[in-house]
Amino acid sequence: MPVEFRKDLFADERDDNLAEIGKPHIRQDILGHVTGRSPFYDDHLFDGLLHMRCVRSPHHHSRVRSVDTSAAERVPGVVRLIRPQDVPVNLNTLLALLNFGRDDEPLLTPDRCAYKGEPIIAIIATSERAARDAVAQVKVDWEELPFVLDVEEALKPEAPMVNETYPNNTFDYHDRYDHQKLRFGDVEAGFAQADHIVEGEYQMSPIEQAPMETCGAIAAPETNDRFVCYTSTQALFFSVAVAAKQTALPSSRLHFIGGTVGGGFGGKVDSHHEPLAILGAMLTGRPVKYQWDRAEEMQVGAPRGAERWRIKDGVMRDGRIVAREFTGFFDAGAYTRLSSYAVQKCTGHIPGPYTIPNIASNVYCVFTNRTPSTAMRGFGITGVDFAIECHMDKVAEQVAMDPIELRILNAYRDGDMKAHRRSAKNCALIECCQVVAEKSGWALSADARAASSLRGGGVDWRAEIPETLTDQGGQIGERKRRALAPEPFAGVSQRHTVAAGSANEHPATGNAPQREDMVIEAERLGFKVSTGVPVSSAPIAPPTPPGVPVPYPNNARPPEQPDRDASTGPGLPPAARSAEPLLPRETVPQRPVAPPPAAVTPPPSPSQPTSADQAPGGPRPPRRPGVSRFISGPRGRR
Amino acid sequence: MKTPVTFTLNGADAAAFADPGQNLLDVLRRGVGDLSPKYGCGQGTCGTCTVLIDGEPHLSCLVLAETVQGRAVETAGGMANGPDLHALQTAFVEGFAAQCGYCTPGMLMAAKALLDRNPSPTRDEVIEAISGNLCRCTGYEPIVEAILTAARAPRNSVGSTV
Numbered sequence: 001m002p003v004e005f006r007k008d009l010f011a012d013e014r015d016d017n018l019a020e021i022g023k024p025h026i027r028q029d030i031l032g033h034v035t036g037r038s039p040f041y042d043d044h045l046f047d048g049l050l051h052m053r054c055v056r057s058p059h060h061h062s063r064v065r066s067v068d069t070s071a072a073e074r075v076p077g078v079v080r081l082i083r084p085q086d087v088p089v090n091l092n093t094l095l096a097l098l099n100f101g102r103d104d105e106p107l108l109t110p111d112r113c114a115y116k117g118e119p120i121i122a123i124i125a126t127s128e129r130a131a132r133d134a135v136a137q138v139k140v141d142w143e144e145l146p147f148v149l150d151v152e153e154a155l156k157p158e159a160p161m162v163n164e165t166y167p168n169n170t171f172d173y174h175d176r177y178d179h180q181k182l183r184f185g186d187v188e189a190g191f192a193q194a195d196h197i198v199e200g201e202y203q204m205s206p207i208e209q210a211p212m213e214t215c216g217a218i219a220a221p222e223t224n225d226r227f228v229c230y231t232s233t234q235a236l237f238f239s240v241a242v243a244a245k246q247t248a249l250p251s252s253r254l255h256f257i258g259g260t261v262g263g264g265f266g267g268k269v270d271s272h273h274e275p276l277a278i279l280g281a282m283l284t285g286r287p288v289k290y291q292w293d294r295a296e297e298m299q300v301g302a303p304r305g306a307e308r309w310r311i312k313d314g315v316m317r318d319g320r321i322v323a324r325e326f327t328g329f330f331d332a333g334a335y336t337r338l339s340s341y342a343v344q345k346c347t348g349h350i351p352g353p354y355t356i357p358n359i360a361s362n363v364y365c366v367f368t369n370r371t372p373s374t375a376m377r378g379f380g381i382t383g384v385d386f387a388i389e390c391h392m393d394k395v396a397e398q399v400a401m402d403p404i405e406l407r408i409l410n411a412y413r414d415g416d417m418k419a420h421r422r423s424a425k426n427c428a429l430i431e432c433c434q435v436v437a438e439k440s441g442w443a444l445s446a447d448a449r450a451a452s453s454l455r456g457g458g459v460d461w462r463a464e465i466p467e468t469l470t471d472q473g474g475q476i477g478e479r480k481r482r483a484l485a486p487e488p489f490a491g492v493s494q495r496h497t498v499a500a501g502s503a504n505e506h507p508a509t510g511n512a513p514q515r516e517d518m519v520i521e522a523e524r525l526g527f528k529v530s531t532g533v534p535v536s537s538a539p540i541a542p543p544t545p546p547g548v549p550v551p552y553p554n555n556a557r558p559p560e561q562p563d564r565d566a567s568t569g570p571g572l573p574p575a576a577r578s579a580e581p582l583l584p585r586e587t588v589p590q591r592p593v594a595p596p597p598a599a600v601t602p603p604p605s606p607s608q609p610t611s612a613d614q615a616p617g618g619p620r621p622p623r624r625p626g627v628s629r630f631i632s633g634p635r636g637r638r
Numbered sequence: 639m640k641t642p643v644t645f646t647l648n649g650a651d652a653a654a655f656a657d658p659g660q661n662l663l664d665v666l667r668r669g670v671g672d673l674s675p676k677y678g679c680g681q682g683t684c685g686t687c688t689v690l691i692d693g694e695p696h697l698s699c700l701v702l703a704e705t706v707q708g709r710a711v712e713t714a715g716g717m718a719n720g721p722d723l724h725a726l727q728t729a730f731v732e733g734f735a736a737q738c739g740y741c742t743p744g745m746l747m748a749a750k751a752l753l754d755r756n757p758s759p760t761r762d763e764v765i766e767a768i769s770g771n772l773c774r775c776t777g778y779e780p781i782v783e784a785i786l787t788a789a790r791a792p793r794n795s796v797g798s799t800v
Contacts, residue, residue, distance in 0.1 A: 035714065213677075
């Protein structure tokens with residue numbers, strides 16, 4: 001049935017046939033493409049165009065001791081140098097526009113360069129050749145610093161600090177959490193019930209988008225007190241806002257022209273060219289082009305970030321997966337860009353399109369001295385999907401089951417409750433599997449052929465939100481600093497538990513000080529904070545005597561203590577949470593003492609906290625505030 | 639010291655002053671104003687700057703501008719005859735052989751060189767002819783198909799614009 005439009009209102013409209021879906025339709029921009037007339041940003045000619053090139057760090061991690069630009073300034077054709085202090089607002093983070101994350105990345109870096117290729121000075125000259133010559137003439141005294149290129153190495157206490165805004169080398173979710181968490185049911189109970197445990201580790205390398213057109217922008221003063229900016233950006237409004245912020249111009253003075261992108265694939269959202277080109281036009285009064293060459297596109301251009309995944313499944317003999325646990329590390333490189341968001345997408349995708357009653361995941365957005373990573377085609381999903389589907393094959397092998405039938409058996413069906421407390425709708429994995437099997441001549445059993453996404457879902461446990469298991473300490477998400485609060489959420493139904501650390505979590509009872517949970521505790525050695533870090537000015541909570549609950553009224557927060565944050569499982573029996581965390585740290589370790597972590601320790605897993613408090617460890621391993629209990633102590637496997 | 643260079647561009651006289659070491663791509667784009675050849679790598683690896691010089695495909699980023707003195711240069715900007723598209727252009731339009739469009743002018747030039755020389759190429763010959771041209775969007779298959787389609791088009795519509 002066609003949609004009934006209000007024909008009376010549109011009686012004068014043309015009677016267009018809008019039934020286009022399913023028919024090929026000639027692209028409206030293709031005539032420009034085949035005649036070479038599509039207006040890419042570099043296809044705009046300007047008289048007196050100036051060219052900008054950047055002096056870049058040649059090291060993974062380094063500090064600028066001194067810069068001598070005198071020879072560069074004498075290169076014929078050099079018009080102007082732009083130094084960090086010339087950038088009106090030098091610090092930004094891409095998602096600041098969404099109020100997500102803190103400004104952490106300079107446009108031009110004044111001192112410490114955290115990745116190879118980080119720009120420190122921009123040089124504007126009358127020709128690209130002169131700009132290149134001048135860049136080569138800049139003498140920089142680099143102090144090489146220790147660097148870290150591996151996500152789990154970066155989480156070790158002794159790892160060098162990559163990003164001063166996030167000194168623990170992890171992005172702070174909701175200003176409190178060093179990872180993004182998902183909990184559904186009780187994975188440990190699921191593992192105990194399972195006939196097989198299948199574990200796997202999967203690594204996806206960084207992938208460069210490699211667009212045919214390299215990133216760039218041309219900016220020029222217009223005659224109406226505006227600056228025009230032709231840009232290759234694939235995120236025009238991001239770029240306008242970032243450029244307005246960093247140049248300290250109202251966006252009404254910026255005239256952005258884009259939309260013709262020579263291949264983006266996610267790599268043209270980072271909005272670094274536009275502010276620099278506009279700044280160049282502001283400072284020289286002339287048109288300025290800032291264009292990456294191919295080498296810069298490949299080395300400096302932000303790739304899809306690397307991801308490392310560990311998956312542990314509990315599987316029944318018949319192939320039903322009853323528990324699945326993830327630990328994920330997303331390599332953000334040196335700055336956040338979009339990686340923080342990618343981790344949330346990862347978590348939103350877990351556990352893949354399968355109905356599994358018990359799920360746990362911890363995903364970390366980790367800073368390393370690699371090129372900052374950003375968006376690329378389905379980013380946040382592609383890596384974890386790669387891991388999940390590899391793991392499904394591994395599970396199929398382990399239980400000696402056909403891999404497609406394993407997927408059909410475990411697939412979401414309509415009405416199933418997902419780990420995110422949403423009912424699955426319009427499911428089609430089963431049907432996709434059946435079509436793939438048919439097209440590829442893959443024999444399926446009669447049961448698998450007869451399965452349907454429309455049948456068998458949404459019944460019994462498949463429709464229910466199970467009681468959410470909490471960690472030791474009675475919390476879904478551990479705090480960076482131990483919570484001393486009694487139960488302010490008594491009476492809140494457990495049924496409404498949501499993924500801690502997600503945007504839908506229960507609001508805390510007030511606005512917690514941003515960094516209150518990041519205070520330095522005495523035993524947290526090996527922690528490094530730069531002077532610029534906004535450590536909370538709130539006083540450090542005094543140690544609480546053992547076993548003495550902190551007295552304060554329900555729903556009121558003692559000023560000297562961090563709020564019991566939203567990750568604390570609401571509606572838990574008070575006993576579940578009061579037992580251990582009420583003890584101040586100093587009083588806990590009355591346990592046998594074991595040597596420090598051996599060379600090989602098991603990988604950290606979300607459901608098996610390896611808290612330093614619990615480790616039968618002697619001298620407690622150094623800890624940094626903000627470090628998760630789940631991966632503290634022996635970090636990683638080394 | 640600039641050097642005067644005169645040549646024909648898509649059949650018409652063209653002239654420019656070239657800087658020492660300036661490549662043909664730059665002279666075509668900034669000196670003459672034909673923006674159809676694109677910069678992709680500047681090192682002869684991607685093919686987006688492909689032009690024809692005396693009918694042969696060349697990577698204009700690796701050609702010194704002075705060397706085209708007195709020669710015939712063709713670019714994608716000159717393929718159409720007024721409003722009438724070249725058979726290759728028509729086939730690219732109808733065959734969805736372009737997405738972002740950045741590699742397209744170079745692709746068309748490589749294909750035109752092939753069809754001008756070999757009006758009935760095999761599939762392998764088409765693949766060989768565009769093997770120096772990278773495309774990140776299409777996966778190449780629509781491009782190969784479009785070139786084969788153009789080769790099957792009426793003979794008088796191929797290679798007749800210059």
